[in-house]
Amino acid sequence: MSQHMTTETELLPGLADFPRAKLFSSPTDIEPLPRLGKRLGIDLKVKRDDLLPVAMGGNKIRQLEYYLGEAIARQADCVLITGAVQSNFVRLCAACARKLGLEPHIQLENRVPKDDATYSHSGNVLLNQLLGATIHYYSGEQTEAAADANLDALAEDLRRKGKSPYVIHLGTDHPPLGGLGYARAAAEMFLQYEATGQKPDHVVLGSGSGLTHAGFLAGVRTIGWNMPVHGICVRRPATEQAPRILKRATEICRMLGSGYSVEDKDISVDDRALDPGYGLLNDAVRNAMEYAAYDEGLLLDPVYTGRVLAGMIGLTKQGLIEHGQSVAFIHTGGLPAIFAYQRELI
Template identity: 40%
Template sequence: MNLAQFARRRYTPGATAIEPMPHLTKALGGAELFIKRDDQLGLTGGGNKTRKLEFLVADALAQGADTLITVGAVQSNHCRLTLAAAVREGLKCRLVLEQRVPDSYDPSASGNNFLFDLLGVEAVTVVNLGADLQGAMEQVAADLAAEGRKGYIIPGGGSNALGALGYVACAEEILAQSFASGVAFDRIVVASGSAGTHAGIVAGLVGNSANIPVTGINVRRPRAEQEGNVHKLALAVADLAGVVPAIAPETIECRDEWVGPGYSLPTPEMIEAVRMFASLEGVLLDPVYTGKAAAGLIALVRSGEIAREERVLFVHTGGSPALYAYQPVLAGAAAA
């Protein structure tokens, strides 16, 4: 693979850290746990979407866009980071927010909703679950065109083949860090949502013949549906990056046991995971993605499905600004 052939904006100087989690490892009494700190990526508040935006924003600039357009849930980390990238580049940004939980959008809410305003979003369009999201973004682009402006549409999560290159690059970064530190990982665990992060990591590992399994922890969809989504995108990004050999369907694992009642809806396991990471390792997770992914990691270690002798890398995809919108849930757990 030669990722240097793709235009890229750099929002993070150097690699994000890989750190041991000795206290969580001891508390669980199982596998040796490490964390990849992609919550410390550049742009406002950090998170995995920064890696995707490095490639997507480079393409937007090459096309002469003056406005970034994207979509996400009402507390979307992706929308926050897309807006932050627009600010960095001197562009405008318009957001389409999907109410995946009825009546959940509150423009005066804390978390990312507050940051949308603080960062200067130009306009927000709110739609309900099941709306034509691509159509809504295309309408925003058409409105801009009528004003003589040029919008650039970024899919939800930045998860197309171009955006997923960010996590092909991350896979190569992990392998280089593993070699430099002398720590070989037996498994990688990551949240699996819009599929770009999961698919990019798999493509990058396959392209480097790494033979490291990736366990995705679903945050929204049933297992079979999500595995199909990730596999389809992994094939697309692999084709774009020139990955050989082809990625087999059985390479993709997406566990759905910790989704709970639905996307963004709290679960006792998520609350426990968020509190454990904070109190044992000083690491802030988010309640929507990394909290549920960590809940899956903890359960797999406790059950022994992740074996005691394994070295496991948990990819922290960020999202902690959304914590503050869930303070009543998490504070209630503290008082219980």
């Protein structure tokens, strides 16, 4: 279907139905990782979404193009978001909001049982302060619904003060607009590979809120690529993540007007690197960070991409990714958290 198509919106025309606040212009590079690939026995490439050009980069910039596009279309003057204390989404929302002239209000949730000074004040927290975001700390019930409800209450306060807030919710009862950013990334990557005449046998990425995973999956299947897209669980177990990805990818396909209907067989989630839980390190993650740094000078973060490489190594050991196969690893960023995890990393 893609023979003569040269742009993302030619490949995925449904994208044009959604307002987009353009935050970057070019495709991110896809680089070979020959030494790390040799270590794992595969032909490994990395798509450098960690280098997206806003406030230290990361996947959430692609998602924010669609949330903030809607915010601007609704004439909002401020934006609210919630996340863990070291959330990259929150930091990038603050930065992208500033870039577009919107006021950022962020809610930081006590999700990770850590309270040392670097975790509480360095990394993303420091950047939020530099960006002049209004910060609210939330220590209530740890569910997405409760965090969203508190965010809605903060938005109501702002409305009473004459502001026009736009809320980016976490819960799956809100439309997965951010997933459109990763459907678009799938089209971008398709065009990059097509130009070289190659195609990866597998794609590996982090699966948290699931919109990177579900958006990418919806995008590639709509375009007609059928390779496995492996989501490495960073937040919740595979038994909970799989139905979440199925639901979100189905919704994103519908939003795109895709003819593809996502099925269980499309969903690959692996949680073998998740222990002891969200935002907490294990030896496999530490080793993965070292391999990338020593073999390739490539920095990974302790919460997301380090875990994703650890998960990918697991997939090669299980034979799900076979010796010699080609793998595209989406580097989703998260690097400021390295500084917040200083105590555990050295």
